[in-house]
Amino acid sequence: MMKKYVYPSLLVLALFTVTFAVNLQAPLYGVYAQESNVGSVAVTIAFAAYVAGLLPTLLFLGGLSDRVGRKGPIIISLVLGIAATALLVVSPSWASLFVARLLLGVGTGLATTSGAAYMTELVGENKAGTATVLVTSATSLGFGSGALATSFSLSLYGPTLLPVSYIVLFILGAVLIMASAMMPKTDKTKNLSLFRLPVFPSGTWVYGLAMMLSWATTGMIIAVVPLELKALKLDQWIGLVIFLGIFVGFLCQPLARKISSFKSLSLGLIFIPVGFFVIILGSVTSSISLILIGSSITSAASYGFLYLSALYEFGSRDPKNRARATAGLFIYAYAGFSIPVVLSGVLADLFGVIVAMKIFMLFITIVTVFISMLCFFKRKHSSFNVIK
Template identity: 35%
Template structure:
């Protein structure tokens, strides 16, 4: 088996796991309406993914070093498949919360181990970089493809549940498990610390909290925006904007090259605020052009400029094993953003209405982005 084949198989497993996280996105508002949970209930079920990652990240971060890469990736595949099965058996907010928790565990299991395994199977001087690029593309591409495939299936085949994409995902996972199980796992297990506590090297707090703002906006766009549009009679516009957001972010990741970390974060903050404003205006007016343009700007800022800038700043400020802890710090803050703003915005929508809740969210975002930009400008280049 060639090294390229091994990397491709690991990439396929990572894609299948990431695919599960947005697979049911076009049905989120249907689950909420069925169970009477409102925007707040949907947000609470949705953030089970990020909450699970935050709680388990210190333990899962070094697990592949202790038990091996292959068991972690296989477990991630199985958990991703079970998350889809849960939504097929009992579609609703409770099953969504269970599925999101399973997906959080799956992503946590492969977050570091899959990239490391691919690098160990790859060959050549650029093996590590090539493996990281392949895994990043598989992850981001899967996030975009999951929701888009289900959205297309619902448009083409009707609103019957479960959509054909759910069956497809379970079948793909079943096929991939034996394929991944046959891959060699060359790195011997090591005696490393069970817990890896995230770290924030000096000078990286502002760029790391840029990810709090970034993933806060994406979380609100995935939950509160579709809820508001569904309530206004446009249940498919929200998922369409989200898919466009992730696709634009994936493209931006590939296009921005090797710009300095601080410049990336400084460019991303105003783009994020502007994009969020357009998404909110598009939501209140049910405007497809504003939703798509705003989604493209949010995706470019969140998944491109701010994400790459935060990880680059953490990598530059740390060394050795501390780089992994610094990257974990970025993801911890990012997933906190994926939890807190969506939940507060969803609850505010139920309590005060869509307009005031989304306007209040944008004002808070603008203040945070301005403060972070000022902090970045004060830091020496």
């Protein structure tokens, strides 16, 4: 009974905590930038440092848990989340933000690849769909809740470099490190090379490209849109914008589970450009309501329909290499999460944030049309499953 409910619950909480730490510092980006007297490009570079830590982890350590077991990478991820946040408290600056984001990227890479495989082993291979939902739910809530928690803390207690949300992470992370050490070793480790490249299962490229596009949009919401909110004197809404940009996707996951992965893909491709257009409209008219609505629409794609269906497709099409397949998916996702955001930061410094957002809008529209055309021509030769 304990194995059936308690251990999966502990893993859900651990994955939530690891991802909770990732965007915890987002509402304070401007403060760290001011401490070091840097601009938009520096902010987006620090934001993308997360990917600089994550991608090598996915590329070279995506199969680590197959060799050493699932628990170790989860515990290391929790330690890295605490260490990164502590660094920002001890030395609040752009340089510290860069290093912290780097550490958070490594931690997320370890946790997401081992966590997906570990959850499937805890609940059973016959419930792979349930395992996928648990992992996506935990990480979606975690990614969104961190920024909201810090914004809420700052609004309650005023400006500080040690918000209550940081303290919550320190306590929860420490407890989970001890609890995770007692979790069972359900997997059978394999005598494989420590460095194992990710795999890209046949037929998953469409989901990979769509995830790349949708997470590029999420990256804009986390790193670039807050710069415009600050310019509009709406920076108190940053946490909620980021939270909705992720949490609404979590709410869409039950629906995504009931429809075919192709329909999920189609809905996601529609919501990405529509949502970001509404965000731009809200920015031009200084309407926080439109910005919140647009952020919610993009979230439905990024962390709802596309995230769930892509994670399921990558894992189910190569179940013997589930951890490495998950790493392959996140290679796509985080390439989108970083490169367009940094380029938008450069454009923001040169031409202004609104112009950078409009250019990004043009980019995602063109890419969405391209992906949709590829899907149309390839659909007859591909299989699209319902998540079970």
